[in-house]
Amino acid sequence: MSVGAERHILILGGTTEARRLAAALAGEPALRVTSSLAGRVAAPRLPAGQVRIGGFGGPEGLARWLREQHVDALIDATHPFADTISSNAARAAAEAQVPLLAVRRPGWTAGPGDDWRPVGSLAEAAEALSGLGNRVFLTTGRMGLAAFAHLENMWFLVRSVDAPSPPMPPRTEILLARGPFTVDGERELLRRHRVDVLVTKDSGAAATAAKLTAAREAGIPVVVVRRPPLPAGVPTVAAPEEAAAWLRGTGAV
CATH class of the missing domain: 3.40.50.720 (NAD(P)-binding Rossmann-like Domain)
Incomplete structure (x- = not known):
């Protein structure tokens, strides 16, 4: 052409x-x-x-x-x-x-010691959180937080490159950061914020995979949204x- x-x-x-x-x-x-x-x-x-x-x-x-x-x-x-x-x-x-x-x-592949809970959407991820934990590390980006906005009894640490906009969960702390991230850094993040469940998309790539290693080591369940x-x-x-x-x-x- x-x-x-x-x-x-x-x-x-x-x-x-x-x-x-x-x-x-x-x-x-x-x-x-x-x-x-x-x-x-x-x-x-x-x-x-x-x-x-x-x-x-x-x-x-x-x-x-x-x-x-x-x-x-x-x-x-x-x-x-x-x-x-x-x-x-x-x-x-x-x-x-x-x-x-x-x-x-x-995409990422679960290994020995991983506790992954695959779901098909952000709405399903929000439903899956019941009984898994109360302090959620949410790494699905700044779009789509409305799917979690009704979870008033849970605390969320939301990490994204740019600041998200409402609606979002009422108990939310925003962390602005851009990868790549290190395993040591993710370990400290989980410890400092007392995270007991991680939510992520199966985006693949090494730049953001360190959180999965840190979650495995800490015995934290991971809700993984499957790719479309x-x-x-x-x-x-x-x-x-x-x-x-x-x-x-x-x-x-």
């Missing part, structure tokens, strides 16, 4: 994998790389290449952007729980007839290097 020799790659990003892919492609000759960030983080880590911030206006808007900007390939390297943009990407790529690939880091499925038929790889190889195979690079 590109005009002339230049090839245009759009990366739907905001993740470590997206930044690594943008950095790997930035040195490719005759290649234009644009990374799109949703704009939900106030001070995002910017990738190499061109960057746009903000939504497209649904799948129709994204399809129009792909055509207008002569995009040759679309890479969905968003967060594993960004299911709306992944769905929009699949629909837009089909409409604009642009090759699409998803990059998804592997990717749209049917979207090819998927686990690493940016595989995405670069796929791009070369499509002829986009």
